[in-house]
Structures are given as C-alpha cells and as structure tokens.
Amino acid sequence: MDFWLVVSLLGGLVTALIVLSNFIPSSPPRRSLLQNPLKPDTRWQLDRMERKLDLILEHLGIQLDATEFDVILAEVPPTHKISVIKTVRELTSLRLKDAKELVESAPVLxxxxxxxxxxxxxxxxxxxxxxxxxxTPHL
Known part of the structure; x- marks a missing residue:
C-alpha cells in the first residue's frame, strides 16, 4: 500500500478523534457528587480509536518506530481544572491567563x-x- 495513503488514513483518524471529542459535552450531567466526574464515554472512545488505529497499522504491516511524540490534553474535568492549570503552568512556563485558556480549550495539542x-x-x-x-507518535 502506498505510504502517503497510509499517512492520509492516519491523519483522518486523528482528525476524526479530535472532532469526535469536540461533540462530547464539557460538563457531566448533574446526578450525584459521588459519581466519577470524568466522562467514561470519552475515555472509552479514545481507547477504541487507538485500538482501531493499531489494528489498521498491524494489518498493513506498518510498525511505528517513532522517536518523537505529541502530547494531547484530551479532557479536563471541572473538579480538577485548577490543579491541571497549575501543572500546565509548571510544565510550559505559561502565564496564568494563557494556561487557563489552554486548559479550557481541551482537546488541545x-x-x-x-x-x-x-x-x-x-x-x-x-x-x-x-x-x-x-x-501519539508524531507523523
């Protein structure tokens, strides 16, 4: 199979993953304070997309021996937003306003x-x- 066709398929899957995560509501329904604040559907969908990508690559006989990786902030639950903003500031040396905007715009690279x-x-x-x-491996 052509290399560029595989690259476009992978790009399409990553784009679909990002678009899919944008349609998931940002706050969980209010049922109980004891429930898990993370959306289980989001984690399940991300895992499913990763498994599909692995199966496609395995079927095509492609092994990704990537040396460079991208870190994607997929989701931040409202109950942990402040601690995530502090951690982002420590890791990136951003100002408070910039770190807050970055965290609130999740999913983000x-x-x-x-x-x-x-x-x-x-x-x-x-x-x-x-x-x-x-x-994710940087393509």
Whole structure:
C-alpha cells in the first residue's frame, strides 16, 4: 500500500478523534457528587480509536518506530481544572491567563515532537492532576 495513503488514513483518524471529542459535552450531567466526574464515554472512545488505529497499522504491516511524540490534553474535568492549570503552568512556563485558556480549550495539542521519556513524564504529571492525556507518535 502506498505510504502517503497510509499517512492520509492516519491523519483522518486523528482528525476524526479530535472532532469526535469536540461533540462530547464539557460538563457531566448533574446526578450525584459521588459519581466519577470524568466522562467514561470519552475515555472509552479514545481507547477504541487507538485500538482501531493499531489494528489498521498491524494489518498493513506498518510498525511505528517513532522517536518523537505529541502530547494531547484530551479532557479536563471541572473538579480538577485548577490543579491541571497549575501543572500546565509548571510544565510550559505559561502565564496564568494563557494556561487557563489552554486548559479550557481541551482537546488541545500540549507538546509536540518530544522524546518518549519527556512525553510520558508530562502525561504522568497531568494525570496526577486529574486530566485525561494521550500520547501519539508524531507523523
């Protein structure tokens, strides 16, 4: 299969993932304060898209030996917004206003072309703060 066709398929899947995540409501329905504030549908949809992408790549016989990765801030639950903003400020050295706008505009590309160790460190810090983060190979 042609390399550029595969690249366009991957780009289409990433675009579909971002568009899909924009249609998910930003606040969970008000039922109970004891319920999980994270939207389980969002995590499930992200996992499903990643599995589909892995299956397509495996079927085509393509192995991604990426050395550069992108960190995507997928979702920030309202209950953890302040701690995520503080963590984003520490990781990116942004001003408070800029960090707040960045967090509120999730899903957003937070870091691009970073090594795997740095990307996983960023993901770990943000998940400890309460955000949902994905790491994708930079194409």
């Amino acid at each position: 937070l870091q691009t072309r970073s090594p795997l160790e740095k990307a996983t460190t960023i993901k770990r810090h943000l998940e400890e703060a309460g955000a949902i983060v994905t790491i």
